[in-house]
Amino acid sequence: MPNLYDNGDQQPPRSGLILLQALILGLFCLFAIRLWYLQIHRGEEYALKAKENQLRQEPVFSPRGLIRDRNGDLLAVNEPAYALGLVREDCPDVDATLRQVSLWTGRNFDDLKRLYGKTRKRVKPFEPLILVPDLTFGQVAIIDANRFRWPGLEIQVRPRRKYRYGKLLAHVLGYVAEADESDLEQRKELDLGDYVGKQGLELVLEDRMRGVKGLTQFEVDVNGRRLKERVLKHPRAGHEISLSIDLELQQLAMDWLDEEAGAAVVMDAETGQIWALATAPSYDSNDFSSGLTPDQWALLRDDPLHPMQNRVIQSVYPPGSVFKHVVAGAGLHYGAIDPRETVNCLGQIKLGRHVFRCWRKGGHGKVDLERALVESCDVYFYKAGKKLTVDRMSEFAKACGFGEPTGIILPHEKAGNIPTREWKRKRFGEPWQGGDNLNMAIGQGYTLVTPLQVARFFGAILNGGKLLKPLLLKDEKTVVQGDIPLTPEQIARLHEALVQTVEGDHGTCRRIRTKGVTVGGKTGTAQVVRLSDELKGLKDDEIPYRFRDHAWMAATAEKDGRKFAIAVLVEHGLHGGSGAGPVVKAIIDYLFTGKIRQKPEAQKAKARAVRQLSLKHARTNADAH
Amino acid sequence: MPIDRRLLFYINWPLLAVAVILFLLGVLNLYSASGSRLEEGMSIAPFFHKQLLWGLMGMFGMLVFMFFDYRHLKTLAWPLFWVTVALLLGVFVMGKTIYGARRWLDLGFMNFQPSELAKIAVLIVGARILSREREPLDFLRLGYTLGVGLILAAPIIRQPDLGSGLSVIMILGGMILYRGVTPRVFKTALFAIPCLLPLSWFFLHDYQKKRIMTFLDPTTDPLGAGYHIIQSEIAIGSGGFWGKGFLEGTQSQLRFLPERHTDFAVAVFGEEWGFVGTMVLLSLFCLFLYQMVVIARDARGLFGSYLAAGVFFYFFWQILINTGMVLGLMPVVGIPLPFISYGGSATLVNFCLVGLVLNVSMRRFLFKQ
Numbered sequence: 005m006p007n008l009y010d011n012g013d014q015q016p017p018r019s020g021l022i023l024l025q026a027l028i029l030g031l032f033c034l035f036a037i038r039l040w041y042l043q044i045h046r047g048e049e050y051a052l053k054a055k056e057n058q059l060r061q062e063p064v065f066s067p068r069g070l071i072r073d074r075n076g077d078l079l080a081v082n083e084p085a086y087a088l089g090l091v092r093e094d095c096p097d098v099d100a101t102l103r104q105v106s107l108w109t110g111r112n113f114d115d116l117k118r119l120y121g122k123t124r125k126r127v128k129p130f131e132p133l134i135l136v137p138d139l140t141f142g143q144v145a146i147i148d149a150n151r152f153r154w155p156g157l158e159i160q161v162r163p164r165r166k167y168r169y170g171k172l173l174a175h176v177l178g179y180v181a182e183a184d185e186s187d188l189e190q191r192k193e194l195d196l197g198d199y200v201g202k203q204g205l206e207l208v209l210e211d212r213m214r215g216v217k218g219l220t221q222f223e224v225d226v227n228g229r230r231l232k233e234r235v236l237k238h239p240r241a242g243h244e245i246s247l248s249i250d251l252e253l254q255q256l257a258m259d260w261l262d263e264e265a266g267a268a269v270v271m272d273a274e275t276g277q278i279w280a281l282a283t284a285p286s287y288d289s290n291d292f293s294s295g296l297t298p299d300q301w302a303l304l305r306d307d308p309l310h311p312m313q314n315r316v317i318q319s320v321y322p323p324g325s326v327f328k329h330v331v332a333g334a335g336l337h338y339g340a341i342d343p344r345e346t347v348n349c350l351g352q353i354k355l356g357r358h359v360f361r362c363w364r365k366g367g368h369g370k371v372d373l374e375r376a377l378v379e380s381c382d383v384y385f386y387k388a389g390k391k392l393t394v395d396r397m398s399e400f401a402k403a404c405g406f407g408e409p410t411g412i413i414l415p416h417e418k419a420g421n422i423p424t425r426e427w428k429r430k431r432f433g434e435p436w437q438g439g440d441n442l443n444m445a446i447g448q449g450y451t452l453v454t455p456l457q458v459a460r461f462f463g464a465i466l467n468g469g470k471l472l473k474p475l476l477l478k479d480e481k482t483v484v485q486g487d488i489p490l491t492p493e494q495i496a497r498l499h500e501a502l503v504q505t506v507e508g509d510h511g512t513c514r515r516i517r518t519k520g521v522t523v524g525g526k527t528g529t530a531q532v533v534r535l536s537d538e539l540k541g542l543k544d545d546e547i548p549y550r551f552r553d554h555a556w557m558a559a560t561a562e563k564d565g566r567k568f569a570i571a572v573l574v575e576h577g578l579h580g581g582s583g584a585g586p587v588v589k590a591i592i593d594y595l596f597t598g599k600i601r602q603k604p605e606a607q608k609a610k611a612r613a614v615r616q617l618s619l620k621h622a623r624t625n626a627d628a629h
Numbered sequence: 630m631p632i633d634r635r636l637l638f639y640i641n642w643p644l645l646a647v648a649v650i651l652f653l654l655g656v657l658n659l660y661s662a663s664g665s666r667l668e669e670g671m672s673i674a675p676f677f678h679k680q681l682l683w684g685l686m687g688m689f690g691m692l693v694f695m696f697f698d699y700r701h702l703k704t705l706a707w708p709l710f711w712v713t714v715a716l717l718l719g720v721f722v723m724g725k726t727i728y729g730a731r732r733w734l735d736l737g738f739m740n741f742q743p744s745e746l747a748k749i750a751v752l753i754v755g756a757r758i759l760s761r762e763r764e765p766l767d768f769l770r771l772g773y774t775l776g777v778g779l780i781l782a783a784p785i786i787r788q789p790d791l792g793s794g795l796s797v798i799m800i801l802g803g804m805i806l807y808r809g810v811t812p813r814v815f816k817t818a819l820f821a822i823p824c825l826l827p828l829s830w831f832f833l834h835d836y837q838k839k840r841i842m843t844f845l846d847p848t849t850d851p852l853g854a855g856y857h858i859i860q861s862e863i864a865i866g867s868g869g870f871w872g873k874g875f876l877e878g879t880q881s882q883l884r885f886l887p888e889r890h891t892d893f894a895v896a897v898f899g900e901e902w903g904f905v906g907t908m909v910l911l912s913l914f915c916l917f918l919y920q921m922v923v924i925a926r927d928a929r930g931l932f933g934s935y936l937a938a939g940v941f942f943y944f945f946w947q948i949l950i951n952t953g954m955v956l957g958l959m960p961v962v963g964i965p966l967p968f969i970s971y972g973g974s975a976t977l978v979n980f981c982l983v984g985l986v987l988n989v990s991m992r993r994f995l996f997k998q
Binding site: 014017019020024027028032035036038039040042043044049050051053055 | 665666806807808809860862863864865866867868869870879880883884885899900903904907908911912914915918919921922925926928930931934938941945948949952953956957958
């Protein structure tokens with residue numbers, strides 16, 4: 005056994021003890037400084053990072069305001085749509101994930117990649133970047149079942165706009181679509197993937213209908229599982245909108261115009277409320293809100309009848325004989341016409357070397373103002389026009405609301421055109437000719453109007469001269485924009501002529517007579533081209549579609565204090581009475597009896613055949629390019 | 630041998646107290662670190678339970694290591710050394726492979742790591758060798774001492790377990806520095822070690838290289854290896870001055886912090902108790918180490934002094950490396966923090982070694998008169 009106690013008196017190494025103490029001191033100083041640096045100096049910064057780890061915020065979508073018709077029927081609603089989002093921070097391999105998304109949804113991988121690259125700057129790393137805004141139920145099922153294999157993918161439910169009558173009201177409601185770059189620039193409250201109004205009322209009333217998104221905050225653990233959710237801000241739903249449109253009437257008007265190109269507008273002559281605003285052909289608003297495919301877009305773009313055009317406010321036409329009431333009014337106002345005086349219509353009138361013909365070859369014989377209006381005598385108005393000249397006709401037409409937008413809340417309304425001497429000089433570099441006066445007096449030539457302007461003018465004749473702002477919303481206040489400068493007697497005279505056009509034996513609007521209703525009307529024919537000699541002898545059916553004249557009918561209807569003004573235009577409908585009349589008649593029947601008069605199947609079939617032909621023609625042209 | 634009542638009187642009570650306080654703080658922290666928030670309330674994993682049991686066993690081991698006279702270890706040093714070498718070689722023949730490393734011996738009722746025993750063996754054998762040295766070590770004696778250490782370290786590094794292997798060398802290295810070397814040896818080492826260190830790069834495994842690279846720039850791999858460092862710094866830093874409060878640490882409760890009950894346990898502590906808490910903990914560790922220095926100074930006989938120095942380095946390296954890693958000052962290596970990190974056998978060994986130095990302290994005045 006060795007001696008247990010050897011070296012017992014030896015002292016431990018002094019240098020070693022100092023070393024150990026120095027090491028302790030060094031350890032203390034090193035860590036104390038580091039702890040001070042992490043916890044005090046950069047403590048707030050790290051606290052923020054811990055918060056970012058822990059707390060996530062997500063928007064709570066606010067439902068867009070519903071849209072109803074005047075009777076409360078729902079026109080636009082919201083339904084859940086399933087969007088696929090990618091949370092960058094949780095996604096270990098973005099490329100592989102995008103490839104998988106492309107497999108699931110059939111979207112092109114490069115497109116997804118481009119979308120990801122373009123939008124990642126706008127989206128925080130812990131927020132979902134919307135890759136696909138609308139998944140089908142099948143896709144939702146597949147993705148949801150496999151999502152655990154693809155961290156970072158998230159299915160988000162958000163409301164999407166649904167138009168219950170997509171094609172019926174496309175031009176009134178417009179549509180919403182995903183916000184693009186410029187929307188995002190303009191409206192800071194929008195996020196990527198949000199829907200925003202792009203057309204129609206959806207565009208104009210965007211701020212009223214969108215509502216305010218809410219915000220919810222929740223704690224997540226490292227696996228992204230949600231714990232402890234808290235609503236920071238409650239979402240506010242968008243305002244509901246009630247239209248003055250009557251869904252059933254709108255449906256009726258659209259049905260009558262279907263497969264043709266035309267416009268029909270029905271306006272309450274006392275309030276200015278629009279009951280129907282129909283334009284054909286139409287498109288489906290839903291196609292836009294769910295993202296238009298290139299094929300769908302090509303179809304719309306190449307359609308020769310331009311379905312996107314709102315013919316009630318965005319198309320301008322020569323008013324034809326409908327304009328004669330304006331000229332008559334001007335004549336009365338300026339004293340250029342004495343209503344009792346007669347003009348002898350011999351079927352034509354000469355001005356210089358030109359001959360101006362009345363539509364009735366044999367002439368009307370002796371006509372006074374009322375008969376000239378009722379039977380639409382051209383010669384009478386040639387003479388009135390010659391007396392009035394462009395200056396006074398323009399001034400009066402402008403006082404009747406022509407030549408400028410009506411102010412309806414829909415976007416992109418056209419003003420039409422009321423020519424003046426100066427205008428012609430500027431436009432064509434030519435002076436105003438005497439013959440121009442005559443053409444203007446029968447509504448041909450340079451005058452261009454929208455159907456809505458026509459309806460408003462005839463409404464003014466019915467209501468005693470008030471030009472009303474056309475209203476689309478039920479709660480909009482009636483606005484009198486001006487008065488036709490005529491005395492009540494003069495207006496009554498014009499109205500009487502309208503009624504006689506319907507009720508009289510020789511009136512051009514006899515087909516819209518309705519028992520128990522005071523109906524007035526005026527037909528018109530807007531020349532598309534001056535018919536060349538080879539076309540002149542042809543019967544109506546033999547004239548090529550695109551050379552046929554447009555058919556106008558403006559009407560007033562009154563019973564028990566309910567007053568309506570109606571304007572219908574059927575493009576290439578040839579004659580006002582036969583082309584536009586049946587539409588007006590169906591509208592009046594509905595308004596006063598509630599009866600739905602269907603368009604005869606044979607007429608529909610004929611219109612459809614013409615339309616298919618022109619579409620085919622357009623498509624072969626497009627393909628050739 | 631009857632227990633002398635004076636022995637109890639000479640026990641270094643501060644060391645014992647600090648060790649127990651550190652252990653209890655560790656258990657408390659473990660309670661929080663093993664909790665995680667769920668959708669409904671929170672759940673606590675049973676780690677702190679087990680740690681308490683291991684602690685009780687450790688304290689029993691501590692008593693065992695206090696009762697015999699430590700000077701018997703002088704005689705037992707070399708036999709212990711050879712038994713350890715035999716066990717380490719035994720690992721190669723019939724060791725159990727877990728995670729691609731052959732480190733364990735299956736004892737039937739538990740898995741046993743001979744490398745743990747090697748850390749104890751090296752400080753006993755080191756104390757035996759160094760306490761005989763009359764002069765500071767020259768090249769020859771240094772080579773001999775390091776050679777003995779390498780016999781233990783080499784098989785461990787081959788397992789592979791670089792961490793434990795280096796620990797063995799570092800404990801012995803610390804003891805050699807405590808003993809002192811000749812100025813020539815010191816100067817040569819001062820020059821040679823920085824030159825040789827880069828060479829070691831070529832002996833590292835790829836994953837080890839990657840860890841060092843990530844340490845130098847954690848952002849290169851924010852979701853992989855750098856994640857540990859980033860989340861750990863966020864946890865500690867977000868504690869601020871006063872901390873977030875017990876069980877309120879979001880980094881740990883929401884499990885953003887990895888390895889939060891083992892290697893990164895002190896990050897949980899820093900998050901919940903803040904700068905105030907971490908400074909208290911750091912002070913306790915320094916006091917703990919300082920008491921060992923006191924024991925090494927006052928020990929009767931050089932063997933006891935070197936034993937205390939060995940145990941000092943055993944703890945010192947772990948505290949330095951683990952805390953340095955958690956604070957983002959060192960690469961990520963799997964070394965736990967004594968008393969704070971969860972680990973059964975580590976707790977057992979820690980208490981046993983505390984018992985060993987207490988043994989040295991309580992016998993310091995025996996036979997001195």
